[in-house]
Amino acid sequence: MAQVKSHIYTDRQWIAAGEYDREKHQLTMQIREIYVGQSFVLLTxxxxxxxxxxxxxxxxxxxxxxxxxxxxxxxxxxxxxxxxxxxxxxxxxxxxxxxxxxxxxxxxxxxxxxxxxxxxxxxxxxxxxxxxxxxxxxxxxxxxxxxxxxxxxxxxxxxxxxxxxxxxxxxxxxxxxxxxxxxxxxxxxxxxxxxxx
Ligand SMILES: C[S@@+](CC[C@H](N)C(=O)[O-])C[C@H]1O[C@@H](n2cnc3c(N)ncnc32)[C@H](O)[C@@H]1O
Known part of the structure; x- marks a missing residue:
């Protein structure tokens, strides 16, 4: 979960800084898709x-x-x-x-x-x-x-x-x-x- 959270935070920082990285953002999307195959709620x-x-x-x-x-x-x-x-x-x-x-x-x-x-x-x-x-x-x-x-x-x-x-x-x-x-x-x-x- 800490890893998932760190991806989320990192993405938010990239986006906020205008440094959107398509490849890295793709990774977060993959994590999200796998996760929501089990739960839509992020269970931290x-x-x-x-x-x-x-x-x-x-x-x-x-x-x-x-x-x-x-x-x-x-x-x-x-x-x-x-x-x-x-x-x-x-x-x-x-x-x-x-x-x-x-x-x-x-x-x-x-x-x-x-x-x-x-x-x-x-x-x-x-x-x-x-x-x-x-x-x-x-x-x-x-x-x-x-x-x-x-x-x-x-x-x-x-x-x-x-x-x-x-x-x-x-x-x-x-x-x-x-x-x-x-x-x-x-x-x-x-x-x-x-x-x-
Ligand atoms: C989008 S999923 C969300 C599942 C889960 N609450 C989550 O956050 O991951 C919606 C769920 O509602 C269930 N559902 C839809 N209609 C229902 C009903 N009438 N009674 C019970 N469950 C229902 C579906 O089977 C599905 O698992």
Missing amino acids: DEFIRSLQRLCGAFASIVELGAGIGWLGHWLSKYGLRLQASIDNKSWSDFPPERYLDLVQNMDAVAYLHLHPEVELFILSWPQEDDLAARIWQGLRPGQHLLYIGEERGGCTANSDFFDLIHGHEVENNASKEMRQSFLSFDDFHDQPHLYQK
Whole structure:
């Protein structure tokens, strides 16, 4: 991870200094493409530690649209066990054999409706369809959603979702620290945001 980070920083410095090097930048792109075949979120030590602190406030946490399941895997390595990691395995770029055993094959909204006890749902890089909006609509008042994705008009969620979450962001020390610790690949504009319904 330190190596990946160093490539990201180096690229940013090149670009900032106007010294864009096509060959070296290509290498970063290759790393990014290999990485996103496993996880769209850059799972750095700093980010997972910030999640450890933020998630400590919640008794039950579930990841929806979990993909391969690496976020849940790393959180458990850091001592934080998710109640479930849910994915319907519909993303064609993730071959079925790549999913970690912890990922349960189920529709995210169906799970949400069956589990009112969950205090925090995590949703990263939902596609630009209506899933993120339907998840928000399915939440009960008081439940939280940690959304990791791009802003309105970006590559994740649809505009209904951004209308729905408007005014629901939770600002506290833990969410601030989480945002500060977060890194993205170049050309990715994802950010973590904590919302409460
Ligand atoms: C772009 S991928 C992101 C995966 C992962 N969260 C990440 O950040 O790497 C979107 C994921 O949502 C899953 N997905 C799409 N529709 C779903 C649904 N209705 N229920 C559960 N998972 C779904 C796909 O199978 C895919 O793994």
